[in-house]
Amino acid sequence: MPYLTSAVLGAALLCFAYLGLRARRADGPLDDYVTARNSQGAQTLGLSFLASSMGAWILFAPPEIGAFVGPLALAGYAIGSSLPFIVLGLYGPAIRQRLPEGRSIGEFAEACYGVGVRRWVSLVSVAYMACFLAAELTAIGAIAALLSDVPPSLVVIGVALVTLLYTALGGLRASLATDRWQAWLLLVLLVLVGGVALWRLPEMPAGAALPSAPLGNSLSVALTLVIAVTAANLFHQGYWQRVWSARDDRALGQGAWLGAGICVVVVMLIGGLGMLAAMSGIALGEPPIPFFALLAEAPAWLALPALVLAVTLVASSVDTLQNGIASLVVADAGKPGLSIGGARLATVALMVPVVAVALQGYSVLRLFLIADLLCAAIVVPVLLGLWRRMSPLAAVAGGIAGMLGAVVPGWVASGSLSAGLLAASFPDSIPTLAPFLGALLASTLVSLLIAWRRPSHFSRMPRSAS
Structure with a gap:
């Protein structure tokens, strides 16, 4: 079984690499490498927003919030996850008009306020994305240990290296190309894994009721999540890149609303699985992981598509983060800035400490x-x-x-x-x-x-x- 699992995961990663490398422009300028300027339609942007935001966190956080706090807090999480896309969809046309050759949130800050503010904003953005990267790679290691006998370090390194291969060589176009396929794949796998797990769910007890914390607590958690998730994701350089990659303002707006709408549905559905797990009375684990508790009640074969789902989720967010960090470094390197070779080297160099942290298995929540x-x-x-x-x-x-x-x-x-x-x-x-x-x-x-x-x-x- 470890050999089959390794082969399936390897095949999935190789497919992502092929799709990403096929989309690269070998002779394109640096600007195209980091922005793919004015080239993407609404559907591609919408699927990209969805795929790049849907990391392995959705298998942990929404089900736990649904199971222990209830639907109101879960709705706050869903809104917070999608609101940054809506903000950029509404605000993006003004940014594009006033900074038509822009490439990063740092350049936007400098255009508004000067170099000092740019450096601070860029530092916060890189710090946030580095935490996000470490969290995603740590999560895939934990999921691999939970669902298979494949060494977690092998999965972590495999995901990091493959995504690094196609993002370093292909830039933003590679990330956008893989996002389209990864978005459809993760939706199909979510339906498959969630549907089978739900089908094998034990019968609900007679007095089962929706999990629900006191109203004040639920509102507090919901508002906290809306503020925290929205504010943090507005410093995600990967999302800012898509402001300038949009073909026009209409494509940006439609893509943002498409990505936000699907994101809300996905977070609510997977959080709903957590609520159903809690209502059914099954053991949620220690620490509680409702989604994976559901898999324990499902057929053993479901572990493999669940692991492929997790790898897809992590790859789709990691490649965006890698390219986002590299583009921020390139944009902040001064004018004329780094070459494409320098951008690729920066991408590789920035991944070394992130992978080192991820291999330790630390909790990065704090x-x-x-x-x-x-x-x-x-x-x-x-x-x-x-x-x-x-x-x-x-x-x-x-x-x-x-x-x-x-x-x-x-x-x-x-x-x-x-x-x-x-x-x-x-x-x-x-x-x-x-x-x-x-x-x-x-x-x-x-x-x-x-x-x-x-x-x-x-x-x-x-x-x-x-």
Whole structure:
């Protein structure tokens, strides 16, 4: 069985590599390598948004939230997962108009506020994507250990190397090409694995009821997830690349709404499986993993398509992250910037520490939450950059206020600054609303106040007239 599993996983990865390499432009310029500028239609963008966002996390987080908190919190997770696409779909045309040759969120920040803000934004973006990469590769190692006898390190290295092969050689076009196929494959596999697991679910007890935490707790979790996931994903350079890869504004808008709509459905459905697992009374494991608890009740053969599903999920998100980090490094390298060879080398170099962390099997949830909080503290000042009154002072002050605002709730509650700092670092790896809400409100209020009182005279690109 280990040989069959290894062969199937190897075949899937080789197919992804073939699709990615076939789409590459061997003689294309660096700009095409990192943006595939003005080339992609709505369907490709929609499937790409879906595939690049649907990592292995959907097999863990939504089912657990559905099983223990209930449908309201799950809806918050689904909305938070899809809202960044909608924001970029609505906001993207203005970005494209004012920065038609742009390539990254860092360039957008510099055009709005200058080099200093660009460096900070780029650092946060890379830190978030590195955490995301480490989490995805760690997750596929854990899933391989759970569902097969294949050495987890072999799967981790295999996914990292194959995705690195086609993204380093093919750039964004390779990622977009594989995303289309990976999106359809993961939808088919989700239906197969989820359907068979549901079919073999034990009969519901007579008094079974939907999992439901108290309303206040459910609302708190839902709002936390909306803020955290939306803010973090708006610093995902892979999504920003797709703003400029869209054929036109209409394709960007339609693709964003398509990806967001399917994303909501997928998160709700797989979270619903977690709710059904909890209602059925089956043992959810320790720590609880409702989706995989369902597989324990299903036929043994289902483990193989479930593992292929996990590899597809991880490959589709990892290739986007790899290309996103490389494009951010290239865009921030100055003008004329790195060559394509330099971009490929940067992609390889950045993967070495990420794979090293993933092979340790650490829990990266706490790092994820800290990165999410950093994003929540500066996301509003960054997105306000197209408002003509915004200034570098307003953006920087808003970002600092956001970071202080994350600490204040714990500080006030405990009377201790150190306790406030500890609470904002999520010591129990549990997302809590107060730091995120404090960061978002403080950054927004301070940015708006300073922009209103001291409007900007800084201008590097045309701004909106309103």
